[in-house]
Amino acid sequence: MQMRAEKAIITPLIQKKKSVKRRRLYLRTSNMILGLIVPVTLLIVWEVAGAMGYLNPVLLPTPSSIWEELVSMTETGELVRHLGISTWRALLGFLIGGGLGLTMGLWVGFSYKTERLLDPCFQMLRTLPHLAIAPLFILWFGFGETSKLLLIAKGAFFPLYVNTFLGIRSVDSKLFDVGQVLQFSKWQMITKLILPASLPNIFLGIRLSVSVAWLGLVVAELMGSSAGLGYLINDARSFSLTTVVFVGIIVFAVVGKLSDSIIKLLEARALRWQDGFKGEEAK
């Protein structure tokens, strides 16, 4: 008797759960379809208009010809070569600038004296629009690799510096007291408490730095170089090869997005211990 009553209560509950699940699935697919309507119609109209000769192929090549260009450039290895050079520049610049930003942020964060002396300087420099410095760097170091790397490094420095500093300063002071009760040495305090606690901010800084480094790369390469994605785009523009320009822009977008996703993944792994609100669980 009791069993049956329980069953009578539980079965509808299970069914309800299932129907909720089904409804969520339905909602998600309908959302995806609705979201695809605009881009897909746009692509079709674009392709059809191009095929019927309404569009000037020099100004707006059809999506299919852009795709063909992408495939052929990948096959000849040209795209990979330029992409490799660009990635190398962005990575090196990011490592130099980000590494300096991290050390400076740590130093300024730990020491009150350095904060009073150095932080106002950095804040002053931060107001300079990042890319306005480019002509100065070109004057100083020429069009070569140095000026590009320095421009990228300068861009990558500030987000990481600011966020490392913020992260260290927002460590909960109660945790410091706990560390003192446990008689942590200074070194232990840094490695076991301060660094892990400021890691979320540091990761945010890294993500911002990477995106700024990527943007700086675009501009540095557009300003003048003999290889790399920006050069590819600029060169194609001067010969009116619009398909290549499109391919370059798409590759820039995709690689930028990918690098961001990789850092997000790393962040999720490194901060797995974190017990914060992660948004409602998606089922």
Added chain:
Amino acid sequence: MSKLEIGKQTERAGDWLSRIPSRLHGWIIPLAILLIWELASALQLVSATMLPAPSKIAEQFIRLILNGELLEHLGISSYRAGLGFLLGTATGLMLGLSTGLGKLAERTLDPSLQMLRMIPLLSLIPLFILWFGVGEFSKILMISLGAFFPVYVNTFLGIRNVDMKLIEVSRIYQYSRWELLGKLIIPAALPNILLGVRLSLGAAWLVLVVAEMMGTSAGVGYMIQDARAYSQTDIVFVGIVVFAVVGKLSDSAVRLLEDRWLRWRDTFKG
């Protein structure tokens, strides 16, 4: 114990710093650098074409102001930035409002806009030059594109963050749709919208710098690029400083507006 230690630390840190008023601490290093820089140029340790003395830069700055050249370039640049900014923020606000208020608009438009947001804005410059030439139109369009996304994203977020409880209260008061929009949703979303405006002002300014360097015949960016071609490094420095100061000033202006319009807010202000 901790108090004692802090006391010790400040004593140690303050052995020579404490003699200087704390408000001036931030100026020590910049002033020292300026002094060394000036001395090094006076002793001709650095070449004047690479690194002109600060006094030379100041002189050049005054000269450019007096003959009106700087103001002319700055006027053109501000006009471009202003027009592009207005265009971009207006469309951003409209689209942000429509996707924020309408579920259907959100589902159809937002994914496409998010996709477009992935494209690094400055890589579009060559395409814009191809399409619209190096004239005024392509620059203003570029700047408005840069100003569009921050306002759009933040308007959307601001509307979606309006407290549900307040909307229920408005239902009890039987607000009409317009009243709901004008008296509740927009004021509640205003902090986010203004944040978006500030971000987009910064973006507009950055795009302006790059767009003017890519090719124009006037504007502060042109002044810098032109001076670079003739190795007039002092003018390059003047241009960079002007860019920095105007960018900072416009940011402060929006902050002031923020303070005035959001005075009713009752939040933690530090």
